[in-house]
Amino acid sequence: MSILRIPIFFCIYTFNDHISLIHRLVELKGLRHGPNGPIYGCFLDTFFLFLIYTEVGAVIRSYQGCLSESGRDKESSLISLTSKLFINPRQRNEIS
Amino acid sequence: MKFQVIFSCIFSLLLGLEQPAFSHQVELGHGSDVQWLDWGSTAFARAKAEDKLILLDLTAVWCHACHLMDQTTYADQQVLTLLQENFIAIRVDTDQRPDLEARYRTGGWPTTSLLLPTGEILFQANSLEPEVMVKLLQEAKVLYDSEKEDLQQQADQLWDRVKVHGQKNESPRAPLRSSMASHSVDMMKREYDSVNGGFRNHPKFFEPEAIQMALGYGFFENDEELINMGLMTLERQVALLDPVWGGFYRYAEKADWSQPHFEKMLTIQAQNLHNYVSAYQYTGNAEYKYISKRIIDFVEKVLADPQTGQFFESQDADVRDQDGQTLVAGAKYFSLNMIDRKARGRPLVDGRIYTGSNADMTWAYLYAAQALEMPILKKRAIQVLTRMVAERFDPEKGLSHEEVNSSGKLHGILSDHIRLGMALLEAFRVTGDIQFLQNGEALAQSTQLLLEDDKDGGFFDRPDSPENLGLLKIPTKPARENIQAARLYLELFHLTNQDEYRLTAERTLQSVVNTPQPLPIALIGMAVDEWFRPPVHIAVIGMSDDEESNVLLAEAHQLYCPGKMVKKFNPNNGTMKWGEIVFPYDGKPAAFLCTDKMCLAPVYQAEELKGRLDELLKALRETVL
Numbered sequence: 001m002s003i004l005r006i007p008i009f010f011c012i013y014t015f016n017d018h019i020s021l022i023h024r025l026v027e028l029k030g031l032r033h034g035p036n037g038p039i040y041g042c043f044l045d046t047f048f049l050f051l052i053y054t055e056v057g058a059v060i061r062s063y064q065g066c067l068s069e070s071g072r073d074k075e076s077s078l079i080s081l082t083s084k085l086f087i088n089p090r091q092r093n094e095i096s
Numbered sequence: 097m098k099f100q101v102i103f104s105c106i107f108s109l110l111l112g113l114e115q116p117a118f119s120h121q122v123e124l125g126h127g128s129d130v131q132w133l134d135w136g137s138t139a140f141a142r143a144k145a146e147d148k149l150i151l152l153d154l155t156a157v158w159c160h161a162c163h164l165m166d167q168t169t170y171a172d173q174q175v176l177t178l179l180q181e182n183f184i185a186i187r188v189d190t191d192q193r194p195d196l197e198a199r200y201r202t203g204g205w206p207t208t209s210l211l212l213p214t215g216e217i218l219f220q221a222n223s224l225e226p227e228v229m230v231k232l233l234q235e236a237k238v239l240y241d242s243e244k245e246d247l248q249q250q251a252d253q254l255w256d257r258v259k260v261h262g263q264k265n266e267s268p269r270a271p272l273r274s275s276m277a278s279h280s281v282d283m284m285k286r287e288y289d290s291v292n293g294g295f296r297n298h299p300k301f302f303e304p305e306a307i308q309m310a311l312g313y314g315f316f317e318n319d320e321e322l323i324n325m326g327l328m329t330l331e332r333q334v335a336l337l338d339p340v341w342g343g344f345y346r347y348a349e350k351a352d353w354s355q356p357h358f359e360k361m362l363t364i365q366a367q368n369l370h371n372y373v374s375a376y377q378y379t380g381n382a383e384y385k386y387i388s389k390r391i392i393d394f395v396e397k398v399l400a401d402p403q404t405g406q407f408f409e410s411q412d413a414d415v416r417d418q419d420g421q422t423l424v425a426g427a428k429y430f431s432l433n434m435i436d437r438k439a440r441g442r443p444l445v446d447g448r449i450y451t452g453s454n455a456d457m458t459w460a461y462l463y464a465a466q467a468l469e470m471p472i473l474k475k476r477a478i479q480v481l482t483r484m485v486a487e488r489f490d491p492e493k494g495l496s497h498e499e500v501n502s503s504g505k506l507h508g509i510l511s512d513h514i515r516l517g518m519a520l521l522e523a524f525r526v527t528g529d530i531q532f533l534q535n536g537e538a539l540a541q542s543t544q545l546l547l548e549d550d551k552d553g554g555f556f557d558r559p560d561s562p563e564n565l566g567l568l569k570i571p572t573k574p575a576r577e578n579i580q581a582a583r584l585y586l587e588l589f590h591l592t593n594q595d596e597y598r599l600t601a602e603r604t605l606q607s608v609v610n611t612p613q614p615l616p617i618a619l620i621g622m623a624v625d626e627w628f629r630p631p632v633h634i635a636v637i638g639m640s641d642d643e644e645s646n647v648l649l650a651e652a653h654q655l656y657c658p659g660k661m662v663k664k665f666n667p668n669n670g671t672m673k674w675g676e677i678v679f680p681y682d683g684k685p686a687a688f689l690c691t692d693k694m695c696l697a698p699v700y701q702a703e704e705l706k707g708r709l710d711e712l713l714k715a716l717r718e719t720v721l
Contacts, residue, residue, distance in 0.1 A: 039616070066614055
């Protein structure tokens, strides 16, 4: 198993999917998971969450935000804003 | 209503019973042989000079998984050798550095990050077992050695993006809509767990703002379903109350509030105290009062510093020895009775005193003092607040997050400013002492000076500085703290009638709802509702030595009505004016229930106040939202 070089999965989840997936990962992989904070929601149309996780189930990075109907621009600007950089040259294209 | 808890032993400092002895010294790094460095220029200079990646361990003194990692992964010889030879190891206490937590925490604690020597994130995970850590460190070293230039190029792109964002034109301001509050309520109702109380499935965390919103909005809008959501959650989450010492654990793994994580945090006690007192005020149910006192018992016995009266940050879940090895795990320990617990030792208390969480506790104490008729709480809160302002507040540098050897550390953290501001305004409401309002205003002005975003509105989480390292260089405007800031400035407007505070609140709220980030829905709903809903004014008219007017005043303070403002007017002191209302005096003590623009007919008996409040709310329901 390789941690840095395995393919990563890049997913878009709705809010509820996100919560259940995180909890499932916690259960399946015995991961330690801290507070996921209060209930989050959007006044725009859609809550999105990108989870990037390895085959062992560790969530490497997550980006979350809200999208409007024409939300692609907002999505990319959000990722720029989030600015927590995950760098792996071989996987970079899958993220952006 | 039946609470599912049996209190096996009740002892109380307030009742003069024995106070258990706790150790108040917790150091990070017990059980680990890693040579940890602090976050700072020394560590970063070494990373640069030695051209090494940084391993950042974001940990917490109360964190069970962190202790385990110290005893396993960070005690593993192969891990130690790899770290020693190829990495700069930095350890950060999450409570000490909320600014770093905001930028480097992912998932929970510990957050284990590999950073470039300049602080950009290469990889993140939580707990890692020794063999996984060995693999990670080996591969990261190979990756860095072989693709260093490419990695650095991508890091540069990050800073380019930050720069471009900083140069963007002013964002359009989104209008605030009162429907946002009802929209928040709809989302809360969708997430509510009707079987177990609380929100979502599992794990179950406290959602204090959701309960505040459920009770408050339900009260104003006469929404019984919402009120019951709040009350049932308060009832069910009592499963997380320690039956022996009182105080609430941090969270439960299961949806039915079972399988607690046993660490106890100061802020969780403060938020819960406020909510149980609210529920007591609202329902008159003595069980809520009882739970409130169980929280106070714990805080006074375990988290109160006997020397200064201030409050310690947390109590660990496990009983550990001097080397950090777990002697008794929390799950076992907290199932014991008091005598057996004593025989096994005590979980350590983190004796650090942080500004924000101390402000939370004073805010809750001030609120509880009136409702529970415990003036000692008011005295305690004022003692702490006065000390905090005197020792930690410098208008130019801002508040310090903590004091170490009489020297302030980490100035100008937004969260500290807002929480202390809230506590100071609560102190003014409760005592009427203008000094607290003046201190609150000075703090609010300092916050604007240091942290406000002049271009787009809202507040950054910490001051910008050329000395900032790593991701601290990224300007961040956290939604939660900004919503709380808007509430603080709105309250300042209501207390002072100065329009610039209202404008700051509006600009801040607009900047929050204008961003594409998900928002804490209960909190934003509450803030928007406060923005559109005029606070209830209760004006008590009577001579200062008039017993009847003092009874009216006491009852006015007791009434449950979030955001209410209570003032006493003496007819001998000239015109009695509040907002646009001038009050008459017909020779006998009276109380008026008003907004800033309208009043109902006065009441003369304390027991009539509740009914008159209901009348006012009914009238407002038909006109406001």
